[in-house]
Amino acid sequence: MTTFDTFFVGDARIIKVPELALDTVDIAQLFPEGDLQALSKDATHWGEQSFDFERGLLRQSIHAWVVQTPTHTVLIDTATGNDKQRPTAPLFHQLEEPFLERLQAVGVSPDSVDLVLLTHLHADHVGWNTKLQGERWAPTFPNAHYIFSEREYAYNLALSHERTAVESIQRQAGIGTPRHEPLDGVFEDSIMPIVEADQDQRIVIDNTEIEGFFFHSTPGHSIDHASISLTSRGETALFWGDIMHHPLQFRQPEINSIYCEFPQAAQQSRHKAMHLASVLDALVFTTHFGDSSVGKVSRHAHGFDWQFIQGVRL
Structure with a gap:
């Protein structure tokens, strides 16, 4: 029987x-x-759980977070998705993973999801937005509103269809010139079908509140990356997105991953997110840390540190 790490923050x-x-x-x-x-x-x-000592390799994870509140069933980021054409990223190419079966195992059917909150629009965060139905991509969660950044949408639309607008959007963002662009094809198969189905809600990322969830501006990994917080009964959950890819970055916060598009802004947002987690005394939910993927941030004289927190297995 499969068990899943479960955490409780307020209600x-x-x-x-x-x-x-x-x-x-x-x-x-x-x-x-x-x-x-x-x-x-x-x-x-x-x-x-974070490092393979024998082979000298890192352990990471790709997963989604289900948040069940008294009023909503919410999915924060949607991992990579099946059947997606990602020839330049073999790890993500034409997957056949039982992700929806795992959702069902925790009592969540696609029809029951009310909100899908996206920290950003990279391939491994939006893939299960859609699923293949015949020869077309359709929303996986037919009753959900998909919430994501207007600027992320405009930028990815420009990269896909209106290249002449790309530099203008980059200037408006004010975070420099990217060292690379997002993966090809993601916008077309994982975002546009949501928009065409009129299930999208595009927002300005600046402490915007949606049904009790706050979107905090933490750009750099992508052009308008967000971290998302929820406070309930005085306790706070903070969903970090891709602020960090491994806890070793607490020891070297100036180090970016290869996937961070705007390096200087990513560094600045990393410090902002660590500070926010410490000030809020938040339980932090990451997207790529191994182990439980959840922890607490503490402040010390020379910076910040990370401690994993284990959930209950249900």
Whole structure:
């Protein structure tokens, strides 16, 4: 019988729904700008659930978070999705994962999801927005409103259809020139079908509130990346998106992953997110940490630190 890590924050029940276990991640590939020896040493601090000591490889995860409140069933980010054409990203290419069966196992059917909240529009955060029906992509969650950044939408639309608008949107964002663009095809198969079905709600990311969830501006990993918080009965859950990809970045917060598009802004947002987590005393829900993927941020004289928190297995 499959069990799932479950956490409770005030009146909210939060469940980790796994999609992919990434147990063979090369440090130099994920963090190409860092010193391999120093990164390897820092990675060992969080134990074997975060680092393969025998092979010297990182352990990560791709998953989604189900948040059940007294009034809503919410999905925060939707992992990578099945059947997606990602030839330049073999890890994501034409997957056949039982993600929807895992959702059903925690009592969540696609029809029961009210809200899908997206931290950003990268391939491994929006994939299950849609599923293949015959030869077309259709919303996986037919009764849900999909909430995401207007700027992220405009930028990805421009990259896909209106290249002449790309530089203008980058200037408006004010976070510099990207070192690379998002993965091809994601916008077309995972975002446009949502818009065409009139299930999207595009917002300005600046402490915007949707049904008790607050969107905090943390750009850099993508052009308008958001972190999302929920406070219930004086307790706060903070969903970090891709602020960090591995806890070793607490030891070296200046190090970006290869997937961060706007490097300087990503560094600044990382510090902002750590500070926010500490000030709110939040339980932090990450998207790519291994182990439980959940923890607490503490502040010390020279920066911040991370401690994993274990949920209950239900």
